[in-house]
Amino acid sequence: MKFSLCMLLVAATAQAHYKFPRMIANGKPESADWLAVRKTKVTNSRDNGGISDVNSSDMRCFGGSPGKAVVTVAAGDTLGFVASSGIMHFGPCQFYMARVPDDKDINTWEPAGNVWFKAGSISAVQTGGGALSGNEATWPAYHKTQVSFKIPANVPSGKYLVRVESIALHLAQQPGGAQLYVACGQINLTGGGNGTPGPLVAFPGAYKANDPGLIWPNSPPRTSYTAPGPAVWEG
Ligand SMILES: *[C@@H]1O[C@H](CO)[C@@H](O)[C@H](O)[C@H]1NC(C)=O
Ligand SMILES: *[C@@H]1O[C@H](CO)[C@@H](O)[C@H](O)[C@H]1NC(C)=O
Numbered sequence: 001m002k003f004s005l006c007m008l009l010v011a012a013t014a015q016a017h018y019k020f021p022r023m024i025a026n027g028k029p030e031s032a033d034w035l036a037v038r039k040t041k042v043t044n045s046r047d048n049g050g051i052s053d054v055n056s057s058d059m060r061c062f063g064g065s066p067g068k069a070v071v072t073v074a075a076g077d078t079l080g081f082v083a084s085s086g087i088m089h090f091g092p093c094q095f096y097m098a099r100v101p102d103d104k105d106i107n108t109w110e111p112a113g114n115v116w117f118k119a120g121s122i123s124a125v126q127t128g129g130g131a132l133s134g135n136e137a138t139w140p141a142y143h144k145t146q147v148s149f150k151i152p153a154n155v156p157s158g159k160y161l162v163r164v165e166s167i168a169l170h171l172a173q174q175p176g177g178a179q180l181y182v183a184c185g186q187i188n189l190t191g192g193g194n195g196t197p198g199p200l201v202a203f204p205g206a207y208k209a210n211d212p213g214l215i216w217p218n219s220p221p222r223t224s225y226t227a228p229g230p231a232v233w234e235g
């Protein structure tokens, strides 16, 4: 009896998680899952689970089999990701980009070291002062089935990995309680500018388990929130 109840809870929890298997470029979602988005490890691509150890190398691309395609997108355009089954937990959703060296294969290049700049962030919105809550008004990404950002126009043309990250805060009352849902899309950026994006950070490395942006106390409720990581590079 106890055993079957536990199994039911596990099943119910698993359904509440999610993944990001397709990009949306030029207004159109890709035709199938895990083409230009590197397939995440089975705990995410099959079981919809997140990452709870921010020191793990999973923080780069969540494992990530080699990619199979590249989407072409122009600087200044909007790039999105499909969240299959929807973003079922509240928290911020952020986008990082890493330039793939010209002489490396975009399908297999490992984005280790300080290679990532933050290109977008959908964070908490203060709706009229007072406490923030775990609802859709505070968290614009919550319950969405797709999320997007505008690629800064000044990013130089070239091959990039685009890392989408949704941080689930519902169990983040203690360090290690936040769940991170991550995936890496592969793009060929055209029409770029001559900016120098930064600051560049590493995954793992950019986040600590006790970062205030990875903690969500129940009481007293927070009145402000800053997502973890560096500022968005505006170009
Ligand atoms: C994660 O890495 C940091 C920095 O190296 C270290 O201080 C911390 O103890 C590590 N945390 C875990 C849970 O391994
Ligand atoms: C990216 O686009 C440029 C310009 O059209 C092209 O020369 C290059 O082959 C493309 N690279 C990839 C990886 O698709």
Ligand SMILES: [Cu+2]
Pocket: 013, 016, 017, 018, 088, 089, 168
């Ligand atoms: Cu969940």
